[in-house]
Amino acid sequence: MANKPLPVGSEATGPAKTAVAVRSRPPAGRKRLLRKGIRLTWLYAIAVGLACLTAFPLVWLVITIFKPTYEIFQYPPTLFAHVYTLANLRYAISATFLGPFFNSLYITVVTSILQVLVNGLAGYALAKHRFPGRTVIFYILLSSMMVPFQIYLIPDFLIIKHLSLLDTRTALIITWVGSAGSVFLIRQYMLGLPDSTLEAARLDGASEWRTFFQIVVPMSTPVLGVVAIFSFFSQWNNLLMPLILIHTQSKYTLPLFLVFSPSSNPAQNMAAAFVTSIPPLIVFLLLQRYFSQGIALTGTGEQG
Amino acid sequence: MIASQRKRLTLELGGTGRKFSALPYLFLLPMLVSFFVFNLVPVFWSFGLSFTNYNLISPAHFVGLANYRHALLQSTLFWLAVRHTVWFVLAVPLGVTISLSAAFLVNALPWGQGLFRFIYYLPSALSSIAMGVLWAFLISFGSHSILSQVMADIGFPRGLNFTGPNLFLAFVLFSGMLVGWGPGMVIFSAGLRGIDQQIYDAGKLDGATGLKATWHLTLPQLRLTFMYVVITGMIGAFQVFESLFVIGSLGTGSQFGPLNSGLTLVPLIYEKAFSYLQFGYASAIAFVMLAVIMVLTVISMRLGQGGTALGK
Numbered sequence: 001m002a003n004k005p006l007p008v009g010s011e012a013t014g015p016a017k018t019a020v021a022v023r024s025r026p027p028a029g030r031k032r033l034l035r036k037g038i039r040l041t042w043l044y045a046i047a048v049g050l051a052c053l054t055a056f057p058l059v060w061l062v063i064t065i066f067k068p069t070y071e072i073f074q075y076p077p078t079l080f081a082h083v084y085t086l087a088n089l090r091y092a093i094s095a096t097f098l099g100p101f102f103n104s105l106y107i108t109v110v111t112s113i114l115q116v117l118v119n120g121l122a123g124y125a126l127a128k129h130r131f132p133g134r135t136v137i138f139y140i141l142l143s144s145m146m147v148p149f150q151i152y153l154i155p156d157f158l159i160i161k162h163l164s165l166l167d168t169r170t171a172l173i174i175t176w177v178g179s180a181g182s183v184f185l186i187r188q189y190m191l192g193l194p195d196s197t198l199e200a201a202r203l204d205g206a207s208e209w210r211t212f213f214q215i216v217v218p219m220s221t222p223v224l225g226v227v228a229i230f231s232f233f234s235q236w237n238n239l240l241m242p243l244i245l246i247h248t249q250s251k252y253t254l255p256l257f258l259v260f261s262p263s264s265n266p267a268q269n270m271a272a273a274f275v276t277s278i279p280p281l282i283v284f285l286l287l288q289r290y291f292s293q294g295i296a297l298t299g300t301g302e303q304g
Numbered sequence: 305m306i307a308s309q310r311k312r313l314t315l316e317l318g319g320t321g322r323k324f325s326a327l328p329y330l331f332l333l334p335m336l337v338s339f340f341v342f343n344l345v346p347v348f349w350s351f352g353l354s355f356t357n358y359n360l361i362s363p364a365h366f367v368g369l370a371n372y373r374h375a376l377l378q379s380t381l382f383w384l385a386v387r388h389t390v391w392f393v394l395a396v397p398l399g400v401t402i403s404l405s406a407a408f409l410v411n412a413l414p415w416g417q418g419l420f421r422f423i424y425y426l427p428s429a430l431s432s433i434a435m436g437v438l439w440a441f442l443i444s445f446g447s448h449s450i451l452s453q454v455m456a457d458i459g460f461p462r463g464l465n466f467t468g469p470n471l472f473l474a475f476v477l478f479s480g481m482l483v484g485w486g487p488g489m490v491i492f493s494a495g496l497r498g499i500d501q502q503i504y505d506a507g508k509l510d511g512a513t514g515l516k517a518t519w520h521l522t523l524p525q526l527r528l529t530f531m532y533v534v535i536t537g538m539i540g541a542f543q544v545f546e547s548l549f550v551i552g553s554l555g556t557g558s559q560f561g562p563l564n565s566g567l568t569l570v571p572l573i574y575e576k577a578f579s580y581l582q583f584g585y586a587s588a589i590a591f592v593m594l595a596v597i598m599v600l601t602v603i604s605m606r607l608g609q610g611g612t613a614l615g616k
Contacts, residue, residue: 047409051423054483057438058426075453122335129328144343146601148543150570151590154577155346178338208327237432239546244578255433259553266441273434284429
């Protein structure tokens, strides 16, 4: 599938500057070259082996969805189907599947936009404004990052129930918008924006809102991109919140649908799983640049 | 119009000449409201609940430390969940070692580094739920599953049943480890590229080359990164839920596997709260978990910049 090099980081294609590279001294003859060749062969053999391992789930999914049901159970599993069929893929564009798909898409896209906006504004205020209470607010947010979100689970359920928002898509969005982690990241990044530029904008008569949207946001795309990606991933794969907040089948998100309304035909479930993987994959491919920055910023690629 | 709004929001602070602006508070407001309602209040509410017998139907009664006592001293299920969780936590250093080794490997490649890094990261970019569907398919039908046959063909005993109580947990653990080392690899890979080359030149003068250089020069440089990845990984391992739930429900037909074989702490909290409506008891378990995670997070915050940033 991925047959052209798509560097995960912009510096990814740079020369190998590891301890191993240190070992290679200037070439001293044919024997040396041969030894180097053997070493490289080994390295690439292991690298390809590992690549097979990690590409396996996606490859298996893709292979399976074009097979007729009887063939997916065949042993030994066939790499290429004897008969190709689009029946399974047709299930993934049926109303049964598209309902949850668009529920998930709606919730995830709205959450991501709101996350960027709401946490972006908060991060900007904490980074570039001085006001009473700033330090206190910052430290409260910082210490809340220690709390695993499972702690909120029961009270969030009770609060949503009191707000009469149980079983609504709004409930899934509003419980996922404010994120202390995102505010922290954005603040750290915006601290580095030059005050002189912001000051110049203000002197030119730009309002604070215009300064934010026309100067701060464009200068902060890396960190805002990271927040958008991570909120997209975490909401797209969010299982626990819909599990406790949603009960009507017509409001199921994809994770709920995949677990609670599986088709009796496993090949169709695999097709559904494959299509479920496409949006995060697209986001990953489009925003890869931000992704590697995100790993550098947060020190983690996990989406919790 | 906007300018006039700004004036309205700005008022003089008595005589000092300093302007007090309400604008930063306005910027913070949406975030703080959401944070207050769904994060801050819940922590205290949950803590309060953990001392009650609240069950959603009848009013809450204060029961003191009874929930904590029950969990820590009487419940075998709680300790079963702890034992299962500990397996996931203990597996983290092993997974991180795979990440580190893969980073060494990738950074030693003269070409194709980006491509390999991309492929190694791929499973983490796919939907974790979708991966669960695939794993569940591979182990469904018990000892006749596709995986059982593959394992038999490569020399393992015939008829291994990954949906049974003995192997379910191990399967979820290993399937996650098998493809989950990509993010760690990317972090180490960046760490390796960031090492100052001068230390190797200096090391060479002292006779440190090859493996010696790796052991004495490279690894100490990565020590903090390693600790950081291990601890954030452990925090994640404490919260394991999705994979057990998806593979359990679809592969074995029972949530979290047969006979509680895949019951860890978060699944226990979920079950006690939302199947048995024991909100007080579930909150107590959650706070026991919080205590352990907080210790780990404090360590990770000292090591890295962000702790569980975005760990929502």
